Amino acid sequence: MINVSLSVVKGIPEIKKDDPLAKILYESIESNGIDLRDGDILCMAHKIISKAEGRIINLADVSPSENALYYSRKLNKDPRKVEVILRESRKVLRYFRHEHQNEGTIICENNLGFISANAGVDESNLEEEDTVIMLPKDPDLSARKIKTFFKKKQKVNVGIVITDTFGRPWRIGQVNVAIGIAGVPATRSEKGTPDNFGKIMKVTEPAFCDEIAAASGLVMQKSKKTPLVIFRGLDWKNCNGSAKDILRNKQEDMFL
Template identity: 55%
Template sequence: MSPVEIHVVPGLPEIRPGDDLAAMIGDCLEKAGLGLRDGDVLTSAHKVVSKAEGQIVRLADVEPSAEALAYAERLAKDARKVEVVLRESVRVVKAFRHPGQNEGTMICEHRLGLISANAAVDESNTGEDGTVILLPRDPDASAERIQQALEQRFGVSIGVMLTDTFGRPWRLGQVNIAIGLAGVPSVKSEKGKTDAYGRRLMVTEPAFADEIAAASGLVVRKAGNTPVTLFRGLEWEKTQSRAAEMLRPAGEDMFR
């Protein structure tokens, strides 16, 4: 088994709506002497993609609904941000404010099916005060556009993933997860294979895409302007998987 390399792709400038992100990533890869090889996987924090696609909302332009005002009062949150969260959500799973907490929390099911705090609406690294950034409208399609452009430019076969940082309900801290896939398997099924002692594996399915996303967090720094990472040496086969495949079906939700 070959070693796995993780490289930060340096030099990406501030991204603005309308920028050709794939071309900019390609330029950075060349300047860093990294290029691309068959089997490489690129991960990108979704925010640079969201910025390029104009998924930024000015809070001054938001008129809170009655529902947003009610949540805002209960949770001590900005009603305009709550309104954006509600627009991005199909339902509020839970809303709470613990004693001593300055601001409450909204756990929401995003229109893409992801369940996270504030429907992934974020105020950090937006590039402008008084704005919030949303997830891309179609993260898989966004990843695929970057993949196709870079494959054509470098003459290689690669995978591309978009990531976001999510908390875990029963563990402290956050990790990156995959929210958009192009070519990269969502999971790798080990069912039917055997363990080191010859026992047949019945349910083992490593979350391949999420494992890569989490590993990218080891080198990406929010204050370092290094949202793109290159993985080299991974063992994988190209597929047509989509990020939605990693969502657990509602019928298997043990906590509803």
């Protein structure tokens, strides 16, 4: 029997720029009475990373470009916010505003290579008015730093998954996906192995890090300051993967 548990870490304080995030997470885990073990996976919302790394920008300091003004008029969107989105993007792929929407959406390939709404630029869960938050500059590096801290501090080999919330083609709603990982594999290929009836699987490759991220969304609550979930009981082997390993080759992408 496989027993997997998800533990929400409560009491994490509001994170500020330059806060020692790994230390704060360690202390919060301890105060929740959780003893980390080898093989545990710490899954966390990117906003605590972004806040600690100072990835918040005051819109009063942003001057919109002509390009930003163009999309702003089309989408009824704050041109300063659009400017931040464009700065965080390699390219704009789509933009639209449905009749029932007050504000439209820009679908971008952001600077990390992920395709998402508004390049991950967001306004929610920020203390200061007229500010937006961006994704971490290098989520994989951020994840590795946290993993290293726990290895040195507690002598435990844990995995790290950093998440953001994405929409999906063909489906309504959003799910958490992995944008940064350390230790855990991005995918786990089952190609070449037999199924229950002996048929050799040719394409099966579960997106392990995204499955963890999506499951964390069942217990993370944005309104209750629970950005950290600890997974225990999953079978995985330590590796040097990257969340970017999960990106599909552009030549194979049917949605571009």
